[in-house]
Amino acid sequence: MLKMSLIAAGLALTLAGGAGAADKPVLNVYTYDSFASEWGPGPAVKKAFEAVCGCNLKFTTAGDGAALLARVELEGARSSADVVLGLDTSLTAKAAATGLFATVKDGRKTDLPGGWNDPLFLPFDWGYFAFVYDKAKLKTVPHSFADLAAAPKSLKIVIEDPRSSTPGLGLLLWVKKAYGTRAPEIWAGLAPHILTVTKGWSAAYGMFLKGEADMVLSYTTSPAYHRIAENDDSKAFARFSEGHYMQIEVMGQLAKAPHPALAARFLAFMQSDKVQSIIPTTNWMYPAILPKSGLPDGFDAALPAKDALIYRPDEAQAVRAAALEEWRTALSK
């Protein structure tokens, strides 16, 4: 047993290595995994904010937006989080209902189609869900859900499960918003084309890149990733005539935040040009406020506001259970 406790102590030591610089306040930001990862905006944001705040910025991660909210709920009022960054508007109604979030000062004027107005949350980026395809391989590109349903049966798409993934939930709400009571019929039409449903975005996207499916549910900004980061212009998204569902990623401050002033400062910092200009090529989303420098080369301008579909947070919350049931029923046949 002695050996084991030594190992445990060793493990604890390697963990503690990251801490230090004890006198500065530590701003604790809860975010989703890929935001804080080495390939996301996290490291740059941390460096830039620490240069001006006289504090240490610490990211605590959960798998994705929904996991993040579940975590905050489990911790409740005892949470040591100052800021939660990375919920989206399909979650904010639920998040608001927990009563754990503080009201925030209005942020900067956003460039979101439809603007922004919420007492608890501020947006930091946004995107449109879309089906991405390979231009060399898919010749007849569907331009609506109806097109997709009518396409030859050999056209296969891979989508994510709304129960376990943010894009999956986005697609669910997309169809529901565009078609309302006709949603079950649309799903029935899509069913023969759905190769499979994955747990999360990465498995779906990985399968698409492997050539398993002709199209994958992702974002309109995905082709820009390949163009800019990999110098590969082969991917495109299919523009749908129904419009595209929006994902707006937001942040909020905990009512019991240990460092409320720092937290407020961080929210403002996230909306500053400095951070907004690194969002496109690190998080591969549109900045909530277009920086003066504009979008980077290779990053197409967002679709116009007339293409934007989105539920208000309370509507999204109200509609999702029934929409899920329709989805499940249609795809289980």
Add this chain to the structure above:
Amino acid sequence: MKLWPGLGVAALLSALSIGTLVMVALKAQGGATLGAADWAAIRFTLTQAILSAVLSVLLAIPVARALARRQFRGRRSLIALLGAPFLLPVIVAVLGLLSIYGRNGLFSAALQLVGLGPISIYGLKGVVLAHVFFNMPLATRLFLQGWQAIPEQHFRLAAQLGMRTGDINRRLETPMLKEVAPGALAVIFLLSVTSFAVALTLGGGPRATTIELAIYQAFRFDFDLAKAALLAVAQFTIGALAAYGAWKLAAPTRFGVSSGGLREPERWDCQARSVLLRDAGVLLAAMLFLFLPLMAIFASGLAGLTALPLSALGGAILRSVLVAFGAAGLTLCFALALGFAIVRLERSHAQTAGLIEGLGALFIAASPMMIGTGLFIFLFPLVDPVALALPITALVNATMSLPFALRAILPALRQSEQGFGHLADSLGMQGWGRFRLLTWPTIRRPALFSTGLAAALSMGDLGVIALFADPQSATLPLMLYRLTGSYQIDAANGAALILVLLSFTLFWIFEREANRET
């Protein structure tokens, strides 16, 4: 040997399995009932798990038989490689399988050459295919151990009596298979019950919803803790019934205990060309089935190695190896503590002993999501769970490997204690000396084997670290997960290759040590 360490471990296991469930249930507000969708999930879970178990076992028998009665160059390496599929991280395995059996995979490409359309593996068949890919090698190893438990003299006797292959099959092998099969069926059934991402991805849609996915949904889509707890109870019940059924069905042959080694076979009955060809065919088919996806993983991994971020890689490897050794050490300690308690209680309190043994097995059916969440609720008011991410991951990984370790070590421990316990008592051997001189030499093989398995499994398993980790302390599987979530597919393939090689190397080192003659 003292009783309290074993009872302590049993209490810890109960806390981790049932305790975490209670934590979640207590946190829940209001009750829950199972709806039609939940019952559908239960039905699908049962169907796919039963099919996966039966098919894995049926396919493993001819493979194990061929390995048990043939000597050829590379036999040991082949047996060692059988461990590889079982150790693969889920997403890596799925993409590897798709490279071969997918719509754009090798088979479909070959079929297209002769003008046939692509094959589709999505649906129940895909789920079962993947589970057979993971578990058939495991079943093969279990059966191979069964073959090796048959005393050498029996095969010599059979040869002298002129028993033909069919007679040996009926008189020697079938009784052994009847003893081993229920356990193998149960283990694979339990492993398949908790499947989630594989079942969903290859299952082709919400029809392929397992209980674990329903638990996941309850946690993150519905925020319904009561429902999650109820579903976890259902999953446990299924696991407990399967474990009980296997225990009831296993017909003891009294062949005794396999040394767990890889003895070269000695057979005189199967020199006929037809038998030889059949064995060769079986082995070739099994190798193609298992190793083609592994080779695809290898090829894409090699291409991705250059894309790997070296800065983060070293730390991730170090943390993973630390966690793996921590988990392996804990597994061994837990298995020994439980084993001693079981062997000691068997004489006086047979039922308690059986219960403790069952508790170990039950863990295979525990929901990882439930354990992680329950632990979080429990730890959060006391300590910062994030600071304990690595030790907790090691602990939970250790409990996941424990059923296998206990299964491997217990018979040897029993033999050592029942065969020589009185002798050791009369000589006044106790404590560390008794362990070193009596216990360790008799259990060395299964103990080292299961330590290696635990290390390798821990290495490849994402585990609960995803719920706890901070960005700076990623393990290799977590790094892999993060890479795939950030468009870094090539780098992810490279990381997957390193992960697979590392976990297989760990497994192989321990196994080689286990098989070394002392």
Add this chain to the structure above:
Amino acid sequence: MKLELDHLLIRQGTFSLRADWTLAPGDKLALIGPSGAGKSTLLSVIAGFLAPSAGRIRLGNQDLSDLPPAKRPVSLLFQENNLFPHLSVAENVGLGLDPSLRLTPGQRAQVSASLVRVGLRGDEQRRPADLSGGQRQRVALARALLRKKPLLLLDEPFAALGPGLRLEMLELVNQIVTEGGKTLIMVTHDPQDARAIATRTALVAEGVAQAPVATTQFFLHPPAALSAYLGR
């Protein structure tokens, strides 16, 4: 029938054993010598479980060297595990008549008769686990009896029995061998066993299985290596 070991050489790693002698028909030979000298290995080679590195084995006019174990006119009793634990006594014996155990009523009667012969009347349905060590080896003898092979090899099957019981078993073997006109080779550690039934005795030591000598002569003028082994 005459058993002939013709320039036999057995090699296993650093171990080697030579034997080059004949045994007359009806001889009962005891192999004696220190542990690890290769007594059991020699029996394994004669029974066909191990292949020799050189030399031939003949019984009568038949060359056994290339025959598989089942084709050799040999019954070998091991120290243990002579019975399949999950088969009944009758089934274990019956395997000596038909390895597929499809026995005619007549064969069943033969099984019972041979059990009577070894002193296990009415024990047909018992399991090996329910028998004593001596009874288990009696069952194995009953099977050897039925197999009617001219060469019987004993690899210390009675070593675990008490002295009285052991001599009793050896006497049973003696009767069976004599009645059936079989040739016997038995491995032993104990001169008493050899004196009890062996007409000839051979020393196995230092890499050689020496030529058999009449048992009385053997112990009257023991070879030097034997004296060392017996500690006299």
